[in-house]
Amino acid sequence: MAKNDLAELSAFATVAEERSFTRAAAKLGLSQSALSHAIGSLEKRMGVQLLARTTRSVSATAAGAALLRELAPALERIGSAVAETMQQRDRPAGRIRLILPRTAIEMVLLPKLASFARTYPEIVLEVTSSNDPVDIIAGGFDAGVQLGEFIQRDMIAVPVTGEMRLAVVGSPAYFESNPIPRTPQDLRDHSCIGFRFSNGLYRWEFEKGRKALTVSPDGPASFDDPDLVIRTVLDGVGIGTAMESTLERLLARGKLIQVLKDWCPSFPGYFLYYPSRRNQPAALAALIGAFRVSG
Incomplete structure (x- = not known):
């Protein structure tokens, strides 16, 4: 379809339905000469006469009538789609x-x-x-x-949440046989369960006063699902991390023990973003x- 085909087809349908260039031009907000030029351009490109014109009347030719039967419902569907799309500006739908x-x-x-x-x-x-x-x-x-x-x-x-904080946790069973880490450096002697993005492991970031440290978790498993990280930690396999607010019940019930809390400052949470x-x-x-x- 050429660039102007839709506008010219719409113009043809309006003239055929109104049976008048004068009334169609007024309805479309065009001059009669511009409308006549558009119809002439469409007929030339299609290689067939669509409208029969006299000084007193306008009517569709056989070819024009056949085209109009297919065109009218298509233009109506397009108009309805455009109107529905425009309603999205005003109606939450x-x-x-x-x-x-x-x-x-x-x-x-x-x-x-x-x-x-x-x-x-x-x-x-x-x-x-x-x-x-x-x-x-x-x-x-x-x-x-x-x-x-x-x-x-x-x-x-x-923002769609308040500030958040990462929690470093292990199970009571794990800490029965492993010492509680006091500094991030102590994690080198522990089994750390990693959380994995598609491009690699998430590195645990710590900060205390002017000190900032990053630790790459080293342990028997890593997951791309945060729930699986915590399930593995609950089973006593190692130490893992998750958002503190998601672990409140497990911490309150003593299912998990939070460590290195003074090394985990809060940070801005989740944001809803759009272009x-x-x-x-x-x-x-x-x-x-x-x-x-x-x-």
Whole structure:
């Protein structure tokens, strides 16, 4: 289809339905000469006459009538699709493709999903889980949730959690036969269960006062699922890490022992990020408003 075909086909359909260049030009907001030129260009390109013209009337030729029978419902569908798309500016409806880590699903999405679904029944969230930092534009997503350090600088980011802290933990059974580490350097003598991104292990970062240390976990296993890391730690295989807030019950029940707490400062938590504020769909604006946290 040539660049101007759709506009010219729409113009032809309007003239054929109105049976008048004058009325069609007024309806389309064009001059009669511009409309006549558009129809002439379409007929020349198609190599067939579509409209029979006299000084008093206009009607579709046999070829034009056949084209109109197929064209009219197609143009109606296009018009409906355009109108529905434009409604997304004002009505919170449609699909939002969202990508976020497993931990963020549990911390950010699931606690608010039921309320969000009741408030916005016409919005459908298509959720993909990935621990890796993702280019949401290249991946075809509308928005993502990730830790601030992994978000590209050209993204708009709004906080969806408060500050967070990493917890280093082991089971009571593990510490019955292994000493409790007092400094990050002591971890060299321990089995450390790693968390793995697709491009390598996550390195444990520690900070105390002016001291900053990074430790590469060395142990019998590593996982790309944070839940499996903690299950392995609970089984006494070694020491692992997770977000402190996700371990509150296990810590309170004595299932896990937290170590090196004074070496694990808090940091900005998860952010909802998206490409631009311009022409933002109402559904995305609703999601941002529902999940944003103040302060």
